[in-house]
Amino acid sequence: MLTEEQQLIEDTVARLLEKQWDPRRDQALLSADVARLPLWHELAELGLLGIALPEEYGGGGMGPVELTVLCRRFGRDQLRSPFLSSLILGGTALTCSPSSALRDQWLRRLATGDAALTLATLEDGAGYDHHHTAIEGQRCQQGYVLNGRKRAVMDAAGVDAFIVSCRLNGELALVLLAPETEGMAVASYAAFDGSSLATLTFNGVLLPEEAVLARGAEARAALDAALAHGALAAAAETLGACEGALEQTLDYLRLREQFGTKLARFQALQHRASDLHADLEMLRSLVSGAAQSLTHEPAHADAFAAMALAVPVGDRVCREAIQMHGGIGMTLELGIGRYLLRVNALSRLLGDATHNGRLYLERMEA
Numbered sequence: 514m515l516t517e518e519q520q521l522i523e524d525t526v527a528r529l530l531e532k533q534w535d536p537r538r539d540q541a542l543l544s545a546d547v548a549r550l551p552l553w554h555e556l557a558e559l560g561l562l563g564i565a566l567p568e569e570y571g572g573g574g575m576g577p578v579e580l581t582v583l584c585r586r587f588g589r590d591q592l593r594s595p596f597l598s599s600l601i602l603g604g605t606a607l608t609c610s611p612s613s614a615l616r617d618q619w620l621r622r623l624a625t626g627d628a629a630l631t632l633a634t635l636e637d638g639a640g641y642d643h644h645h646t647a648i649e650g651q652r653c654q655q656g657y658v659l660n661g662r663k664r665a666v667m668d669a670a671g672v673d674a675f676i677v678s679c680r681l682n683g684e685l686a687l688v689l690l691a692p693e694t695e696g697m698a699v700a701s702y703a704a705f706d707g708s709s710l711a712t713l714t715f716n717g718v719l720l721p722e723e724a725v726l727a728r729g730a731e732a733r734a735a736l737d738a739a740l741a742h743g744a745l746a747a748a749a750e751t752l753g754a755c756e757g758a759l760e761q762t763l764d765y766l767r768l769r770e771q772f773g774t775k776l777a778r779f780q781a782l783q784h785r786a787s788d789l790h791a792d793l794e795m796l797r798s799l800v801s802g803a804a805q806s807l808t809h810e811p812a813h814a815d816a817f818a819a820m821a822l823a824v825p826v827g828d829r830v831c832r833e834a835i836q837m838h839g840g841i842g843m844t845l846e847l848g849i850g851r852y853l854l855r856v857n858a859l860s861r862l863l864g865d866a867t868h869n870g871r872l873y874l875e876r877m878e879a
Contacts, residue, residue: 515582519579519582522561522582523582523583523585526556526582526583526586526587527586529556530586530587530592533550533552533555534552534592536591536592536851537848546670546709547593547594548595548599548629549671553594554626556626557624557625560572560573561583562623562624562625563600563623563624564580565577565600565601565604566608566620567608567620570617570620570621570624571620571621571624572620572624576804576808577742577745577803577808578801578804580601580746580804581745581749581800581804583596584596584597584601584746584747584749584750584753585749585753585800587750588749588750588752588753588754588757588855589753589754589756589757590753590757591754591848591851591852593706593707593855595629595631597667597746597747597750598632598668599623599630599631599668599672600623601739601742601743601746602631602632602739602742603629603632603676603739604620605735605738605739605742606632606726606736607619607620607623607726607735608738609734609735609738610687610726610727610732611726611727611731615689615726619674622673628674629668629671629673630672630673630674630675630689631666631669631672632666632667632678633669633675633676633678633713634646634663634678635663635664635665635666636648636662636664637662637664641863641864641865643678643736643740644685644736646680646685648661648663648678648680648715649680649681650679650680650681650686650720653719655721656720656721656722657720657722658720659679659715659718659720660715660716660717661679661714661715662712662713662715663712663713663715665710665712665861666710666711666713667708667710667862668708669701669709669710669711669713670701670711671709672692673692674689674690674691675690675692675713676688676689677690677713678732678736679720681725684728685728685729685732685733685736686725686726686727686728686729687725687727687732687736688720688724688725690718690720695719696717697713697715697716697718698713698714698716700712704858705854706851706858707854734812738811738812740812740872741807741811741816741817742811742816743863744816744817744819744869745803745807745816745819747820747823747860747863748796748800748803748816748820748822751796751823751824751826751827751856752793752800754855754856755789755792755796755827755830755831755852755856756793757852758830758834758849758852759786759789759793759834761834761848761849762786762837762838763786765837766782776837785833785837786837789830789833792826792829792830793826793830795822796819796822796823796826799815799818799819799822799823800823802815802819803816803818803819812876813876814873814875814876815873817873818869818870820863820864820869821866821867821869821870821873822866823856823860824856824860824865824866824869825866827856828853828856828857828860831849831850832853834849834852834853835849835850
């Protein structure tokens with residue numbers, strides 16, 4: 514049950530998306546392109562982009578519960594945007610890093626929608642392990658020199674900065690680099706759901722000391738919090754996508770006839786729809802509980818439990834929605850298949866059910 518304030522947030526976003534976003538019309542846009550649309554700046558003016566950023570930097574000072582309200586609505590309305598990569602993953606990593614002029618400047622820019630950034634943590638051969646990095650900064654007179662590669666960097670096209678994980682003096686570190694940094698190459702490509710990904714290559718990149726956001730235990734804590742909030746946001750977006758897919762499917766079953774009878778009257782389809790509803794109730798409960806847990810502990814394990822359930826539920830609900838539509842469900846014009854593309858893309862970026870389940874158990878045992 515949403516509070517009056519949370520319901521107002523959802524209603525505001527719903528009205529704005531209804532007016533300015535049409536997934537059928539805008540399906541050719543990469544997620545990074547959305548940050549250049551008037552919609553993005555309206556979200557910023559309404560205070561929704563920085564809803565969970567600290568108030569002293571222009572944010573709303575709200576928490577994970579309000580974040581899930583936004584992400585759930587984005588999933589339902591099929592909004593592809595850099596909100597997850599920039600405001601949640603990047604914004605949380607900044608917020609949980611030690612205070613510095615660089616950090617404070619970027620938090621203000623994020624809250625106003627003037628800039629976007631993204632995390633660059635995944636590497637070849639490391640699977641979904643965001644903490645693993647083979648990039649070791651070599652000490653030099655001006656700071657450090659970085660060599661290596663990052664893969665599957667979310668929404669990298671047109672981004673203003675990257676938060677890159679590396680090792681400095683043997684410790685995990687988070688550093689901020691601009692895309693035009695000398696020695697860094699950004700190779701962007703489109704993912705199957707229309708989001709933008711990139712491979713970053715570092716070839717003798719000079720890293721000044723002032724570009725370091727956090728290191729050691731502080732870097733790990735900031736990254737842990739970012740990943741937990743990212744998992745919660747992805748689970749909430751998956752929930753919203755499933756709700757949208759099921760609602761659209763039920764409307765279709767009530768409308769379509771076969772053998773002179775509405776499809777919604779067929780008992781086999783009623784049972785399948787009931788099973789999907791039960792799946793969503795379970796996911797809804799876990800997402801709500803995880804949001805409450807993260808309110809008190811920024812890297813709480815419950816976020817990974819929610820994502821561990823969201824992956825199979827999202828895949829099952831969206832596949833069933835396509836099946837119950839029949840052949841027309843495979844067309845992009847109808848849009849039911851875009852829900853499946855998105856939930857599967859999220860699981861490939863933030864980890865499958867096995868990976869998130871393992872993270873949940875590791876944090877519960879710690």
